[in-house]
Amino acid sequence: MLGEFQSRHGEEFGARMINAADARRICPGLVEDGLRAALWSPHELSVDPRQAIRAIPMYLREGLGVTTVFGALANRVEEGRVELSDGRVIECEVAVVCSGEDFQTLFPREFEDSGLTRCKLQMMRTPAQPGGWRLGPHVAAGLTLLHYKAFEASSTLAALRERMERERPEYLRWGIHVLASQNEAGEVAIGDTHEYGMAVEPFCREDLDQLVLRYLGTFLHLPEPRVAERWMGVYAKSTMGATEYVRSPKPGVWIVNGVGGMGMTLSFGLAQEVWDGVDRGSWEPGA
Ligand SMILES: Cc1cc2nc3c(=O)[nH]c(=O)nc-3n(C[C@H](O)[C@H](O)[C@H](O)COP(=O)(O)OP(=O)(O)OC[C@H]3O[C@@H](n4cnc5c(N)ncnc54)[C@H](O)[C@@H]3O)c2cc1C
Known part of the structure; x- marks a missing residue:
């Protein structure tokens, strides 16, 4: 073989x-x-997840000016706004929801059909x-x-x-x-x-x-x-052999999930593809 x-x-x-x-x-x-x-x-390369999980927020802040919010859950995601569990509201043009294995809390109906x-x-x-x-x-x-x-x-x-x-x-x-x-x-x-x-x-x-x-x-x-x-x-x-689940359940809201056992490796490419799709307003695998 x-x-x-x-x-x-x-x-x-x-x-x-x-x-x-x-x-x-x-x-x-x-x-x-x-x-x-x-x-x-x-x-073949590997990253140590324990190091990476700590280093990534710093890299994003210093390299790209990204703010990471710790210690609060997203309770509700609507067009243009994300409500946090500590009462804050984040206003946004686009919300991308990557909630991993907790796929029932925010969009339960979408996930019923997600496979x-x-x-x-x-x-x-x-x-x-x-x-x-x-x-x-x-x-x-x-x-x-x-x-x-x-x-x-x-x-x-x-x-x-x-x-x-x-x-x-x-x-x-x-x-x-x-x-x-x-x-x-x-x-x-x-x-x-x-x-x-x-x-x-x-x-x-x-x-x-x-x-x-x-x-x-x-x-x-x-x-x-x-x-x-x-x-x-x-x-x-x-469960249907897809390598990712990407849907837009509402205007300005995208769900990206289901990357399975290769998510640490492939997510960087997928993130770029999805973001390009967000710009276009549509997304197709590999487009
Ligand atoms: C043991 C193990 C080994 C693995 N090994 C590899 C490997 O060798 N190579 C590889 O490529 N992949 C590997 N993977 C797969 C990889 O870890 C996953 O594909 C990847 O982590 C999925 O990324 P994600 O962002 O979709 O979900 P996650 O990494 O699960 O992140 C989702 C995050 O969202 C948070 N969240 C959920 N709901 C809310 C909410 N309402 N508000 C705020 N935050 C919320 C969660 O707390 C979590 O931190 C492995 C996975 C496991 C479990």
């Missing part, structure tokens, strides 16, 4: 196939047993790896090929799915695919599970975390494998 992806899209993405020895040179934690080759991309649902994910993080050990690139394995649409056109996808259904049905049942990435502090984030549905349980299931860790152990050895932190997150996702 990787070879096929490489020959179709390798040039476009600057990715290339490397043999097992090179893969272990770039990523020393890879388990040797069973490793035949890897698809390597020099372009959006919730997705709960469980994640883990190790302590800093000892002695400055570095993972190298972000690492994923076979289950990830079933998760992302980029691999959908592969002629061997069905065979891989059939094999995983036979060998690891519980992984498919709980939407598990396993990614590992390391931050500057040396900690390795490991995830994740995907449970879909409107009612989200607040509890993290240890059996699902164990499935993630067991699969990780088949392809990656970490010098410090203990888990220091566990958490869950929720995002809004389309």
